[in-house]
Amino acid sequence: MPQVDEFDDEDIRGDAAELDSDSHSPKVYHIQEIPSKGLGVVAAVDFALGDLIIVESPLLLFRPEGPKISSDLQLQSAFDKLEDGKKEAYMKLDNVHPESECPPLVGIFNTNAYDVQESDHADSDDDPPCVAVFNDISRINHSPNTIRLWRASSSAMHISACRAIPAGTELTTYYRDPFLPASERCAALLAIYRFHCACPSCLSPAASDKSRLRLQQSRGRLADLVAWARVAPPSPGLLADTLELLALVQEEGLESQHVYGRVLRHLMCISYVMQMCAEGEEDDVGSNAEAEGYEGYKHMLRAWRLANGAEEVDVRRVELAEEEMMRVAVGRRRTGG
Numbered sequence: 059m060p061q062v063d064e065f066d067d068e069d070i071r072g073d074a075a076e077l078d079s080d081s082h083s084p085k086v087y088h089i090q091e092i093p094s095k096g097l098g099v100v101a102a103v104d105f106a107l108g109d110l111i112i113v114e115s116p117l118l119l120f121r122p123e124g125p126k127i128s129s130d131l132q133l134q135s136a137f138d139k140l141e142d143g144k145k146e147a148y149m150k151l152d153n154v155h156p157e158s159e160c161p162p163l164v165g166i167f168n169t170n171a172y173d174v175q176e177s178d179h180a181d182s183d184d185d186p187p188c189v190a191v192f193n194d195i196s197r198i199n200h201s202p203n204t205i206r207l208w209r210a211s212s213s214a215m216h217i218s219a220c221r222a223i224p225a226g227t228e229l230t231t232y233y234r235d236p237f238l239p240a241s242e243r244c245a246a247l248l249a250i251y252r253f254h255c256a257c258p259s260c261l262s263p264a265a266s267d268k269s270r271l272r273l274q275q276s277r278g279r280l281a282d283l284v285a286w287a288r289v290a291p292p293s294p295g296l297l298a299d300t301l302e303l304l305a306l307v308q309e310e311g312l313e314s315q316h317v318y319g320r321v322l323r324h325l326m327c328i329s330y331v332m333q334m335c336a337e338g339e340e341d342d343v344g345s346n347a348e349a350e351g352y353e354g355y356k357h358m359l360r361a362w363r364l365a366n367g368a369e370e371v372d373v374r375r376v377e378l379a380e381e382e383m384m385r386v387a388v389g390r391r392r393t394g395g
């Protein structure tokens with residue numbers, strides 16, 4: 059476990075949450091026709107940030123020896139080993155690739171497979187991805203309102219809400235890296251999945267690329283939080299600036315991404331320090347009525363961290379370290395140290 063100074067939410071994925079796929083019964087989601095998208099998955103109840111919605115083991119899981127598209131022999135052999143029910147379910151999945159282009163087995167694979175790591179703690183460079191196709195999760199269309207987390211220890215994909223999702227809303231997940239420029243994202247979606255993405259970001263690519271670049275560039279500054287807490291006095295400007303980043307994350311629908319965890323962590327720390335300073339000094343830097351406040355951000359960050367694979371025990375440890383860091387920052391500010 060890293061010290062809080064080195065801490066980044068990308069480091070606290072754990073092995074926990076061994077939930078089985080029957081843990082939600084009756085189903086909290088439905089598979090149904092979605093206009094112009096084929097089938098899709100729709101929430102049957104309201105979900106809050108962090109709620110676990112689907113836990114599913116793959117129909118088919120293997121490690122390709124080569125690039126996806128040229129792995130048909132290996133795919134055939136993995137398919138042949140499946141029990142009949144799974145073969146039947148696989149063949150019912152969507153296929154956007156005509157037979158003139160590739161056999162149905164490959165077309166279905168290319169329309170529905172996700173890359174997954176063989177180990178929960180793998181360094182992505184050292185651990186070539188496996189590929190997995192799912193009965194229900196492969197029905198989820200592209201766009202972003204869920205966090206997708208592969209648990210290698212239980213060979214199951216977990217889908218959790220990355221924001222509030224009211225019943226009746228379609229559940230969606232990213233097919234491609236959302237920080238690629240919109241033109242590259244759209245080209246990949248068209249080439250592999252054969253659709254034109256009509257989400258607000260892809261429809262306004264220039265504005266969206268600019269916002270996403272700004273969020274990417276904020277990474278260093280957000281990681282610098284510990285240094286800030288030690289030396290810099292909190293200011294309403296810092297809060298306003300970070301709330302602006304939060305608004306960008308929400309406008310761009312990037313709550314499933316690590317930048318959201320970093321922004322929430324920053325807001326949690328800023329509001330704690332400002333609140334404490336306001337209590338101690340009765341100046342106006344602590345008036346953050348427009349924000350959620352310390353407890354609100356802490357709650358959101360906890361839900362987000364757990365949905366991203368952190369273990370409860372590690373989250374508590376990190377929260378304690380963060381609180382200590384903020385207490386020290388407030389103490390320094392009070393004593394001018």
Ligand SMILES: C[S@@+](CC[C@H](N)C(=O)[O-])C[C@H]1O[C@@H](n2cnc3c(N)ncnc32)[C@H](O)[C@@H]1O
Nearest residue numbers: 095096097152154170196197198199200251253
């Ligand atoms: C993994 S499947 C998703 C489930 C699929 N809609 C079905 O009927 O089973 C991927 C395919 O769904 C469709 N799709 C996914 N996201 C979409 C979107 N945002 N807009 C339009 N079509 C989409 C595309 O045809 C894509 O190739």
